[in-house]
Amino acid sequence: MVIMTNKILLKFAKKGINLSPKAYEKIKKLDDPLDFSSSLIVKLKSEEFSKKDLLSVSEEIVNEFINSEGLNENKDNKPKEIPLTNSKTEDKKIPNNKPNKIPITNSKTEDKKIPNETPIQKENSKIEEKIPNEPPIQKENSKIEEKIPNEPPIQKENSKIEEKIPNETPIQKENSKIEEKIPNEPPIQKENSKIEEKIPNEPPIQKENTDKKNKEEHAEKSEDIVEEKVADIDIKHSKRNINKTNVEYDFEIIQDTSKMSYTSGELDNLVTYFKNRYEKISKILSKRPELKSIQKISEIEEGQTSLSLILMVKDIRTTKNGHKLVEFEDETGSIPILFSNKDEELFKTAERLVKDEIVGVLAEKKGTLSIGTQIINPGIQRRPAKDMDFGIVFLSDIHIGSLTFLEDAFLKFVDWINCEYGSEKQVEVANDIKYLIIGGDIVDGIGIYPNQDKELAIKDITEQYDEAARLLGNIRSDIKIIIAPGNHDASRVAEPQPAVPEKYAKSLYELDNVEFISNPGVVSLDGINVLIYHGRGLDDMAFNIKDFSHEKNDLIMEELLKKRHLAPIYGERTPLASELEDYLVIDNVPDVFHTGHVHINTYRKFNGVHLINSGTFQTQTEFQKIYNIIPTPAEVPILHKGNYKLFKFI
Numbered sequence: 001m002v003i004m005t006n007k008i009l010l011k012f013a014k015k016g017i018n019l020s021p022k023a024y025e026k027i028k029k030l031d032d033p034l035d036f037s038s039s040l041i042v043k044l045k046s047e048e049f050s051k052k053d054l055l056s057v058s059e060e061i062v063n064e065f066i067n068s069e070g071l072n073e074n075k076d077n078k079p080k081e082i083p084l085t086n087s088k089t090e091d092k093k094i095p096n097n098k099p100n101k102i103p104i105t106n107s108k109t110e111d112k113k114i115p116n117e118t119p120i121q122k123e124n125s126k127i128e129e130k131i132p133n134e135p136p137i138q139k140e141n142s143k144i145e146e147k148i149p150n151e152p153p154i155q156k157e158n159s160k161i162e163e164k165i166p167n168e169t170p171i172q173k174e175n176s177k178i179e180e181k182i183p184n185e186p187p188i189q190k191e192n193s194k195i196e197e198k199i200p201n202e203p204p205i206q207k208e209n210t211d212k213k214n215k216e217e218h219a220e221k222s223e224d225i226v227e228e229k230v231a232d233i234d235i236k237h238s239k240r241n242i243n244k245t246n247v248e249y250d251f252e253i254i255q256d257t258s259k260m261s262y263t264s265g266e267l268d269n270l271v272t273y274f275k276n277r278y279e280k281i282s283k284i285l286s287k288r289p290e291l292k293s294i295q296k297i298s299e300i301e302e303g304q305t306s307l308s309l310i311l312m313v314k315d316i317r318t319t320k321n322g323h324k325l326v327e328f329e330d331e332t333g334s335i336p337i338l339f340s341n342k343d344e345e346l347f348k349t350a351e352r353l354v355k356d357e358i359v360g361v362l363a364e365k366k367g368t369l370s371i372g373t374q375i376i377n378p379g380i381q382r383r384p385a386k387d388m389d390f391g392i393v394f395l396s397d398i399h400i401g402s403l404t405f406l407e408d409a410f411l412k413f414v415d416w417i418n419c420e421y422g423s424e425k426q427v428e429v430a431n432d433i434k435y436l437i438i439g440g441d442i443v444d445g446i447g448i449y450p451n452q453d454k455e456l457a458i459k460d461i462t463e464q465y466d467e468a469a470r471l472l473g474n475i476r477s478d479i480k481i482i483i484a485p486g487n488h489d490a491s492r493v494a495e496p497q498p499a500v501p502e503k504y505a506k507s508l509y510e511l512d513n514v515e516f517i518s519n520p521g522v523v524s525l526d527g528i529n530v531l532i533y534h535g536r537g538l539d540d541m542a543f544n545i546k547d548f549s550h551e552k553n554d555l556i557m558e559e560l561l562k563k564r565h566l567a568p569i570y571g572e573r574t575p576l577a578s579e580l581e582d583y584l585v586i587d588n589v590p591d592v593f594h595t596g597h598v599h600i601n602t603y604r605k606f607n608g609v610h611l612i613n614s615g616t617f618q619t620q621t622e623f624q625k626i627y628n629i630i631p632t633p634a635e636v637p638i639l640h641k642g643n644y645k646l647f648k649f650i
């Protein structure tokens with residue numbers, strides 16, 4: 001709670017807002033103080049208080065805001081007004097995310113899960129003196145913890161996942177091929193040396209497609225990343241193909257939590273939930289050769305010097321000399337382990353630890369002090385490239401119903417996918433598209449953040465989905481559309497989120513080429529496995545890990561794959577429902593990991609897995625202005641015959 005306290009005050013302080021002690025006491029007691037703080041800041045900054053001078057927030061202002069948002073101090077304080085799908089279980093589930101009701105992060109397992117106290121005493125002050133103070137050297141993106149052998153992955157069954165993970169760094173991409181001449185604009189070099197190209201407003205001269213050649217070579221080595229603006233060529237305008245398609249789809253839903261029976265959300269469930277997370281990730285970790293002879297904390301003997309453990313992170317502190325002191329736990333106890341900043345590589349890994357994640361730890365025990373020597377992430381095996389003779393388009397965060405939704409650009413996108421817009425070559429790509437995935441925030445929803453209604457073009461959730469159905473209904477019917485919910489959709493807020501319910505999206509359900517899935521969800525598209533995750537977990541990672549940011553969400557995706565969890569941090573921004581099973585564990589490594597939510601396009605390939613964030617079709621909102629989030633709207637990623645392309649519609 002101390003950490004939470006500082007975060008609340010800091011949050012307001014950063015925006016030049018001073019909290020009165022009473023106001024602070026009030027906020028602290030709320031179910032989701034940080035989320036509430038964000039909302040209040042948005043209100044204060046966007047409304048009558050938009051002057052620059054230091055604001056002081058009294059208890060009255062807090063009360064007024066609580067009342068105006070219809071919040072109950074003992075209820076989930078999210079200002080979301082969208083009716084929920086599973087109303088029976090909803091109210092009970094969400095309380096699990098409340099820091100003041102259940103001692104989540106720090107002590108969640110203490111009371112019930114850990115009967116025995118650890119034999120190792122915490123003596124932080126002594127530790128600090130023993131290690132000299134040397135600042136860690138920051139190297140970005142320079143190190144991969146995993147040691148991953150080239151073994152074919154075994155799929156679809158947790159118990160079969162083989163995780164011998166020795167040393168291998170991902171092979172760097174060699175984006176050596178530029179397919180087209182760029183007469184209008186010079187290529188802009190971006191991180192990962194992607195090629196950005198603008199296609200001239202004329203049909204380009206056809207050249208031999210390099211895709212086949214690429215397949216011959218090592219996938220990650222010869223990868224072709226193309227970014228291009230879709231040429232402003234209107235070929236013809238026709239209505240949606242209403243005939244039933246003859247295309248054969250090998251479409252399979254691998255993971256969909258929508259129809260699960262949800263838990264009641266009692267404390268017992270939280271314990272079961274974390275136990276399940278621990279067991280699932282332990283199973284992966286225990287295959288690692290370094291962790292062959294692990295023991296439990298309670299089994300550590302007096303005088304024992306080398307430790308090999310599978311542990312959950314309970315708390316992370318930085319000592320006054322800049323080392324990381326991490327309090328770990330398992331079901332038998334807890335243990336503090338120090339990671340010295342003298343060991344650069346190890347320290348960098350320690351800096352990426354987050355609360356509630358599960359890792360393997362090797363340590364040297366000297367008396368009461370344990371010094372970490374290695375942190376072992378579950379990691380992933382290299383994914384071999386698969387043959388793919390079709391294209392998948394990735395969208396998210398369309399935010400239909402918002403005034404900032406870029407309808408014109410979206411209409412161009414629809415025309416392109418219908419093979420009616422773009423250069424000849426771009427239309428050829430469109431012609432190969434078989435699947436379209438929408439990873440959440442299809443509509444803008446209502447009551448998602450304070451004063452959102454001022455930015456809404458459509459103020460009724462059903463009408464928003466009607467509009468979505470009208471727009472998506474113009475897409476040719478031989479493209480299968482897969483829709484997962486996001487935090488703006490009419491699903492419950494806690495993850496895993498069930499599919500967008502028919503009740504609010506009837507018109508979408510009436511389209512015969514649309515499939516609905518939970519968030520997260522896993523589909524197999526003609527053998528290409530795609531993990532779809534809207535991405536609230538990315539927010540927590542961006543805020544908690546040094547060097548990570550919303551812009552670098554590709555690095556976050558890589559880290560989540562290594563951690564084998566979509567939202568490891570419990571009880572901060574991402575509301576997680578404590579189900580009996582932790583569905584946010586990445587059990588099986590996908591071919592594609594698709595996220596959205598942050599409204600910033602990224603692409604990266606990690607150990608053969610395509611990491612794709614599909615950006616948005618919405619320009620910056622007032623809310624995003626406050627967080628200085630600069631979106632990359634109307635840029636559409638495509639996985640075309642195994643190659644990544646980014647087509648821009650503005």
Ligand code: D5M
Binds near residue numbers: 599624
């Ligand atoms: O998210 C749009 C953007 O706003 C995305 O970059 C994440 C960011 N976002 C969303 N909620 C929060 C909170 N609570 N704090 C900070 N940043 C946030 P969207 O889901 O479309 O609203």
Ligand code: FE
Binds near residue numbers: 486
């Ligand atoms: Fe969004």
Ligand code: ZN
Binds near residue numbers: 486487488597598
């Ligand atoms: Zn979102």
